[in-house]
Amino acid sequence: MEEQADTKQLSSYDEDLQHKTILLGDSAVGKTSLLVQFDQGKFIPGSFTSTVGIGFTVMLLGDSGVGKTCFLIQFKDGAFLSGTFLATVGIDFRNKVVTVDGLKVKLQIWDTAGQERFRSVTHAYYRDAQALLLLYDITSKTSFDNVRAWLTEVHEYAHKDVVIMLLGNKCDITSGRVVRTEDGESLAKDYGIPFMETSAKTGVNVELAFTAIAKELKQRSSSPGGCKFQIHQYIESQKKKSGCCGLL
Numbered sequence: 001m002e003e004q005a006d007t008k009q010l011s012s013y014d015e016d017l018q019h020k021t022i023l024l025g026d027s028a029v030g031k032t033s034l035l036v037q038f039d040q041g042k043f044i045p046g047s048f049t050s051t052v053g054i055g056f057t058v059m060l061l062g063d064s065g066v067g068k069t070c071f072l073i074q075f076k077d078g079a080f081l082s083g084t085f086l087a088t089v090g091i092d093f094r095n096k097v098v099t100v101d102g103l104k105v106k107l108q109i110w111d112t113a114g115q116e117r118f119r120s121v122t123h124a125y126y127r128d129a130q131a132l133l134l135l136y137d138i139t140s141k142t143s144f145d146n147v148r149a150w151l152t153e154v155h156e157y158a159h160k161d162v163v164i165m166l167l168g169n170k171c172d173i174t175s176g177r178v179v180r181t182e183d184g185e186s187l188a189k190d191y192g193i194p195f196m197e198t199s200a201k202t203g204v205n206v207e208l209a210f211t212a213i214a215k216e217l218k219q220r221s222s223s224p225g226g227c228k229f230q231i232h233q234y235i236e237s238q239k240k241k242s243g244c245c246g247l248l
């Protein structure tokens with residue numbers, strides 16, 4: 001799938017989205033292994049991470065239309081999917097290897113459908129995720145109001161030690177903003193999770209969101225219980241504030 005995505009022309013992306021097969025089943029039944037088998041033609045014992053030594057699963061969550069697919073494509077291919085909005089059906093995944101402190105870390109990123117009717121499908125994947133990026137759209141009050149419901153769901157279905165980050169996407173849009181940056185910050189603070197505003201269109205803070213997650217997960221796996229990577233501080237020091245999107 002990685003190689004496929006690398007060579008894929010974005011123009012063919014819509015077509016791909018229209019033909020989906022959804023894998024369902026409890027955690028650990030082998031959904032990921034089946035996909036890797038299809039992708040790479042081999043079974044990787046232990047986990048998909050064996051190819052590069054260390055790897056993690058990251059899930060994108062949030063209401064339909066907040067920009068999850070665009071966010072993933074921006075990170076993976078450095079491009080923005082504009083034009084007609086085509087809702088994700090079920091779940092899709094892409095791999096990307098990032099280098100963290102000199103070590104290659106493979107991120108397998110699950111792009112979930114935000115539409116309510118696919119909710120039971122995405123529930124089946126929560127248990128396999130080590131990190132969750134929860135997106136809302138700064139031009140949609142509803143998507144912001146639904147963040148609490150998403151977090152309730154996360155607490156019900158995900159691992160209790162899953163890394164969560166809240167992202168206010170589409171910060172490139174100046175005129176349509178209805179959610180203030182402070183409101184995003186305050187909500188994230190209530191739940192003790194890191195927060196930043198992003199733009200899948202301009203790429204602002206997209207790479208940082210994944211890098212911070214990769215750093216946190218790598219640190220956790222290399223020295224569990226040891227000295228902690230301070231994800232909140234790292235993000236605060238690295239993130240581009242709203243001004244970068246022309247919002248000062």
Ligand SMILES: Nc1nc2c(ncn2[C@@H]2O[C@H](COP(=O)(O)OP(=O)(O)OP(=O)(O)O)[C@@H](O)[C@H]2O)c(=O)[nH]1
Pocket residue numbers: 062063064065066067068069070071081082083084085086087088089112113114115169170171172173198199200201202
């Ligand atoms: N201006 C702007 N538009 C964006 C941004 N991200 C996404 N969009 C647009 O928002 C619409 C929805 O984007 P998607 O990425 O398909 O949304 P999604 O969250 O994956 O939606 P579902 O698949 O239904 O869950 C598309 O028309 C995108 O072009 C952004 O950062 N800025």
